[in-house]
Amino acid sequence: MVKVLFFATLKDKARTRQADFDLPEGTTIAQLKSMVAERYPGTDGMLGHCLASINHNYQADDGVIPSDAEVAFFPPVSGG
Amino acid sequence: MPDLLPTVVAITEDEIDLNALIAEVTLDSTGASAIFTGLVRGITTRENPHETVFLEYESYKPMAEAKMMQVANEIRSRWPAVEGIAIVQRIGRLYPRTPTVLIACTAAHRDTGVFDAARYGIDRLKEIVPVWKKEVSPTGETWIEGEYFPKPGE
DSSP: OEEEEEOHHHHHHHTOSEEEEOOOTTOBHHHHHHHHHHHOGGGTTTGGGOEEEETTEEEOTTOBOOTTOEEEEEOSOOOO | OGGGSOEEEEEESSOOOHHHHHHHTOOTTOOEEEEEEEEOOSEEOSSSOEEOSEEEEEEOHHHHHHHHHHHHHHHHHHOTTOOOEEEEEEOEEEOTTOEEEEEEEEESSGGGSHHHHHHHHHHHHHHHSOEEEEEEETTEEEEEOOOOOOOTTO
């Protein structure tokens, strides 16, 4: 089971902070984005320009998600 | 030797205590500290003039603190004279005139690159540390989004 976290605008659009996904081995960030858009239609159209992390490291669309990973999707950061 | 150099990174909901942080990053050999602190600006006049009632900050805490540590390591590799580093981001609801972030770099002397090191610290924090702010103005609220897209492994 993979834990998926949402932050900022994406959290508002998904209407949740966290979700669990049962992913087949070899699932990529791009594939997970499609699944997220399907389950949370509000996020569709935003995921394209969001950042993604796997276990606290930035990942591109082709990043492969290990089992039991913590994945997060969020907009470009705006701290300071 | 590098493990004797103090590095403090934190996401906190508490008030930023400048004196306590400086004490934590000061060694007997320290003679200079460059400190940057960002504040909530109530009135913006540049570009899109507007008023801010408050900012609401949120973070992805474990990743944010890991990325702050990465920023500190990047500072050390670029400015080896830096002795102590503090990087602290306050989150929650913060009102105008309130300090929101603090970067402090200490060294033996001021001509060692400490000013540049602190500048690098805040610039880099705004690129890779997962923190976001929602701006609440008299007319509504908007999540502020950055512009930087970190590469894998960055």
